[in-house]
Amino acid sequence: xKDKSEKIFALAFVKLMRYDGxxxxxxxxxxxxxxxxxxxxxxASTYLSLPSTKIELEEKGHSATGKSMQNLGSCIISKDSFQxxxxxxxxxLTQNVDLLGLLKWRSNTNLLQQxxxxxxxVDGGEVVKFLQDTLDALFNIMMENSESETFDTLVxxxxxxxxxxxxxxKFQHFNPVLETYIKKHFSATxxx
Numbered sequence: 177x178k179d180k181s182e183k184i185f186a187l188a189f190v191k192l193m194r195y196d197g198x199x200x201x202x203x204x205x206x207x208x209x210x211x212x213x214x215x216x217x218x219x220a221s222t223y224l225s226l227p228s229t230k231i232e233l234e235e236k237g238h239s240a241t242g243k244s245m246q247n248l249g250s251c252i253i254s255k256d257s258f259q260x261x262x263x264x265x266x267x268x269l270t271q272n273v274d275l276l277g278l279l280k281w282r283s284n285t286n287l288l289q290q291x292x293x294x295x296x297x298v299d300g301g302e303v304v305k306f307l308q309d310t311l312d313a314l315f316n317i318m319m320e321n322s323e324s325e326t327f328d329t330l331v332x333x334x335x336x337x338x339x340x341x342x343x344x345x346k347f348q349h350f351n352p353v354l355e356t357y358i359k360k361h362f363s364a365t366x367x368x
Contacts, residue, residue, distance in 0.1 A: 183214040188258040199269045206230040209254040292330035315364035
């Protein structure tokens, strides 16, 4: 607003959510630098459908290295690149597709058995961050499938796995979270 002569000369962006519902992986990302007319770059719809990283570009079948600029729609890929490093901290969004599958188990019940088995392979640090949500999911699975014993053993094993995690010295500071859950949040009468 101060200087009308200043115009956008290039743009790089990153998508925080991946196609599978997980968040952007921690680490370094090589972002693509796009060039276009300033007016086009001001409109997010011009570029949001385009790949944001070099890996994403290659996955879509384009070459990430080129002698000259490549044309993608109304934007041109510059030879320049922009590197960022990310570290996602969230108690609602996960980077683990197996944990996400369990937390959103109702959206795909066909994968429920597999997701319950995979929970035991998820990094403990990721599980304890989502402790209440994971416990809620496990007890809801038990309650909503009470007429069959299909998931009983898997849910029981998952609960033992979680309690074992918290008993581990590394995660013992989550013990009060578990205690609070048991005293204030636990309401699965059939599981009780």
